[in-house]
Amino acid sequence: MSSKAQKAMAHMDRRDLSWYVDRAVQILMFVGGISAIVFIIGIFVFISKEGFSFTFGRFDIVEFFTSMNWRPTSESRETYGAFALIVGTASITGMAMLIAIPFSLGAAIYIGEFATGKTRESLKVLVELLAAIPSVVWGFIGLTIMNGLIIQLFNVPIGLNVLNAGVILGLMAAPIMTTIAEDALKAVPDRYREAAEAMGATKWQVIVKVVIPASKNGLVSAVLLGIGRAFGETMAVLMASGHSINIPGSVFDSVRALTATIAAELGETAVGSDHYGALFTLGIFLFLITFIINLTADVMVRGIRNK
Amino acid sequence: MKTHTKSYLLLLPIVALLISACGRPEEGSGRSVIQNKGSDTLVNVAQAWAEAYQTVNPNVAVAVTGGGSGTGIAALMNGTVDIANASREMKESEMKELTAAGHAPKEHVVGYDALAIFLHKDNPIQEISLQQLKAIYGDGGTIEKWSQLGVKVPGCKSDEIIRVSRQNNSGTYAYFREAVLDESDFKLGSRDMHGSKDVVDLVMNTACAIGYSGLAYATDEVHMPCVISTPDSACVAPTIDSALDGTYPIARPLFMYTAGEPTGATKDYLDWILSNDGQCIILGKGYAPATPPTCSTTAM
Numbered sequence: 001m002s003s004k005a006q007k008a009m010a011h012m013d014r015r016d017l018s019w020y021v022d023r024a025v026q027i028l029m030f031v032g033g034i035s036a037i038v039f040i041i042g043i044f045v046f047i048s049k050e051g052f053s054f055t056f057g058r059f060d061i062v063e064f065f066t067s068m069n070w071r072p073t074s075e076s077r078e079t080y081g082a083f084a085l086i087v088g089t090a091s092i093t094g095m096a097m098l099i100a101i102p103f104s105l106g107a108a109i110y111i112g113e114f115a116t117g118k119t120r121e122s123l124k125v126l127v128e129l130l131a132a133i134p135s136v137v138w139g140f141i142g143l144t145i146m147n148g149l150i151i152q153l154f155n156v157p158i159g160l161n162v163l164n165a166g167v168i169l170g171l172m173a174a175p176i177m178t179t180i181a182e183d184a185l186k187a188v189p190d191r192y193r194e195a196a197e198a199m200g201a202t203k204w205q206v207i208v209k210v211v212i213p214a215s216k217n218g219l220v221s222a223v224l225l226g227i228g229r230a231f232g233e234t235m236a237v238l239m240a241s242g243h244s245i246n247i248p249g250s251v252f253d254s255v256r257a258l259t260a261t262i263a264a265e266l267g268e269t270a271v272g273s274d275h276y277g278a279l280f281t282l283g284i285f286l287f288l289i290t291f292i293i294n295l296t297a298d299v300m301v302r303g304i305r306n307k
Numbered sequence: 308m309k310t311h312t313k314s315y316l317l318l319l320p321i322v323a324l325l326i327s328a329c330g331r332p333e334e335g336s337g338r339s340v341i342q343n344k345g346s347d348t349l350v351n352v353a354q355a356w357a358e359a360y361q362t363v364n365p366n367v368a369v370a371v372t373g374g375g376s377g378t379g380i381a382a383l384m385n386g387t388v389d390i391a392n393a394s395r396e397m398k399e400s401e402m403k404e405l406t407a408a409g410h411a412p413k414e415h416v417v418g419y420d421a422l423a424i425f426l427h428k429d430n431p432i433q434e435i436s437l438q439q440l441k442a443i444y445g446d447g448g449t450i451e452k453w454s455q456l457g458v459k460v461p462g463c464k465s466d467e468i469i470r471v472s473r474q475n476n477s478g479t480y481a482y483f484r485e486a487v488l489d490e491s492d493f494k495l496g497s498r499d500m501h502g503s504k505d506v507v508d509l510v511m512n513t514a515c516a517i518g519y520s521g522l523a524y525a526t527d528e529v530h531m532p533c534v535i536s537t538p539d540s541a542c543v544a545p546t547i548d549s550a551l552d553g554t555y556p557i558a559r560p561l562f563m564y565t566a567g568e569p570t571g572a573t574k575d576y577l578d579w580i581l582s583n584d585g586q587c588i589i590l591g592k593g594y595a596p597a598t599p600p601t602c603s604t605t606a607m
């Protein structure tokens with residue numbers, strides 16, 4: 001063993017092709033490793049640079065957070081109230097989680113604890129396949145199939161609403177949540193289960209009293225990642241939510257999301273205008289919110305772990 | 308692992324080459340390139356023109372990009388395009404800026420687009436006035452229910468008017484605001500679609516809906532009421548003819564702008580667009596031509 005190691009060391013010292021390849025790959029890996037940080041900082045600097053002219057100029061914080069008048073191209077007076085957009089995003093995300101949490105945790109528990117053999121493998125593949133459907137396809141399903149279905153089922157005038165977008169987003173977020181939650185359940189050592197079963201616990205008791213509490217960290221991060229996914233999703237929301245500036249009174253009201261507003265309006269906005277800056281300010285706001293969600297997840301998971 | 312890295316690295320220069328090839332149309336090879344950018348309403352027609360012009364004059368390539376009327380005009384100011392397409396008239400501030408730079412903009416009307424009002428095919432309304440449209444769409448307008456217009460729409464039990472509109476920086480939105488709302492604001496809560504076709508699709512599937520879009524996007528699944536401009540005027544149906552003779556109250560001209568009087572290849576191209584052949588192409592795309600052409604059916 002030691003002679004082998006020595007040989008390897010000697011090999012490292014000789015500057016032949018393998019040595020250079022080794023170094024090159026090392027550098028490549030380092031670049032790959034820090035690239036995430038570089039990109040994040042780069043993106044933040046870019047968004048801030050574009051948005052700050054508005055954020056520190058025309059921006060009116062009271063209007064932004066309390067007014068629902070988003071009229072950036074008005075001929076009489078431009079107003080930039082994002083309240084309805086924030087409520088829209090929050091309501092869709094909430095609806096999506098109502099759908100996704102029971103579905104994904106149920107699926108994870110079934111796949112992880114009950115299913116065996118072929119059933120288990122094919123279910124895992126199918127769940128991952130669900131995650132591979134592009135968001136524009138989901139949006140199209142929302143726009144065409146779900147729209148008509150909701151009108152028929154609930155007898156409402158329009159099917160592009162919080163419910164539609166929430167169901168679509170819930171289904172989109174569920175696969176990733178299922179995969180992470182299942183990994184979390186798998187990470188619970190089998191001896192926990194065996195010990196509980198030896199004490200006479202039923203399968204259900206084992207899951208509820210032992211496995212779920214032991215995998216709480218992972219389950220929480222699964223849910224938070226799902227929220228992040230729902231929060232940042234654009235295309236499907238744009239198509240399924242109705243894209244209407246509105247404070248929803250029920251799940252059958254159309255709303256408009258922050259992300260969808262940026263997507264719909266940025267393309268035709270003159271670079272450097274107030275409207276352009278306002279859209280980037282929405283971007284800064286979205287960035288901060290996702291940052292806070294991720295930070296909370298991190299702190300929570302760490303807190304639980306340290307206990 | 309190693310082979311994977313290698314093959315990716317090999318891809319890099321190829322991708323770089325492709326990108327640079329796209330960005331730089333060949334220059335100095337005797338071909339001239341006309342850069343054409345702007346309105347999304349016009350982009351389909353502009354592309355059809357550019358394609359057809361290849362056979363007319365193979366030495367001139369026309370590069371067409373969309374992005375919106377404002378984007379095209381901004382590019383004209385920066386001098387990055389030769390022709391800017393616009394579905395709205397140039398603003399005074401934009402005119403001033405271009406004139407100050409020494410290029411008084413030249414406006415060319417290349418066609419007309421009738422803004423049709425779209426209703427679900429079961430909707431019994433046959434005529435609608437601009438006043439009614441303003442009360443439906445405008446901020447402070449009082450019409451919220453179909454019964455206020457004196458109709459009962461089959462399949463629309465809630466009686467609520469579902470307003471379908473466009474995103475707030477589209478030329479169509481701006482024109483509707485100018486022509487119907489007298490530049491006042493839209494009522495909040497309309498469903499703002501991202502494209503003319505989406506408006507028609509949504510109206511098609513929603514009994515309670517009303518929407519507006521270019522006539523070119525009409526389908527058999529929706530119905531278009533005729534429009535009354537003033538209380539004592541006749542109701543005019545949106546057609547290419549009524550847009551052309553000016554009787555349809557909400558038809559807008561479609562523009563191409565050049566910085567200063569066009570010269571050389573750009574002038575030839577614009578002349579060709581306004582010629583019989585060019586006008587047949589815009590007619591074939593469902594817009595009204597600037598001058599009525601005589602077209603063979605194959606050209607359409």
